[in-house]
Amino acid sequence: MEEIWLQVGNYGFPMLVAVYLLVRVERKLDSLTVAITRLEQVLSVFLRPPELSVKPGEQEVEVSH
Incomplete structure (x- = not known):
């Protein structure tokens, strides 16, 4: 059980920061x-x-290649 807490202490904080x-x-x-x-x-x-440039009253037309 102590080993688990040690691992949480070693890896938990850096993981939270990341x-x-x-x-x-x-x-x-x-x-x-x-x-x-x-x-x-x-x-x-x-x-x-x-x-x-598009003049007033004209529509802009897109050309696909």
């Missing part, structure tokens, strides 16, 4: 993913060549 850090990193990665997606959308609008 889980805590993984949860924190996951949240930050999710927010970074959202920010990168927004940045991609903004850049695609601002970096679009003028000849490809």
Whole structure:
């Protein structure tokens, strides 16, 4: 029984720290993913060549290759 408590003491704390850090990193990665997606959308609008801009009243048509 004492061996079990020794193993819990040796491995339990590092496991809890690892889980805590993984949860924190996951949240930050999710927010970074959202920010990168927004940045991609903004850049695609601002970096679009003028000849490809859609004029008012026209619809944008996507071309698939």
